Amino acid sequence: MNYESFCSQILEINPKIRFATVYDSWAKRVAGGLREGTSSLLSDHAENELVNLSIINWQARKDMSKWLGKTIYTLAEHDKVKRFSFYLGEDHLLLLSTEKDADTNVVVDEVIKLYYKNQN
Numbered sequence: 001m002n003y004e005s006f007c008s009q010i011l012e013i014n015p016k017i018r019f020a021t022v023y024d025s026w027a028k029r030v031a032g033g034l035r036e037g038t039s040s041l042l043s044d045h046a047e048n049e050l051v052n053l054s055i056i057n058w059q060a061r062k063d064m065s066k067w068l069g070k071t072i073y074t075l076a077e078h079d080k081v082k083r084f085s086f087y088l089g090e091d092h093l094l095l096l097s098t099e100k101d102a103d104t105n106v107v108v109d110e111v112i113k114l115y116y117k118n119q120n
Helices: 003-013 044-068 104-118
Strands: 017-024 029-034 073-077 081-088 092-099
Touching (some): 003 092, 044 081, 044 092
Antiparallel strands (some): 017 092
């Protein structure tokens, strides 16, 4: 999959999406970033810490999958934004943030459709 194109497509589908970035299992940024004209709410240090925590959570969810099944995505809703983690197979994680008023179901549906479309 071309993750750079995937992240660009995600930002194009919904103007309420602020950030779409793919990371590998070592927390290395593979593709994506902030929507142009959007400023980050986090310092670089805080962003790195959040990514590392997301990777740890991803690994823990992989361990639980033998009982609960594979995790598709997770959501954290904050006062200012919503943060999503989408699990892209065994090796990649999509982190995405939206404006607080973004429709969760629409965002999830659009991202999942794009993921499968880009699998070909």
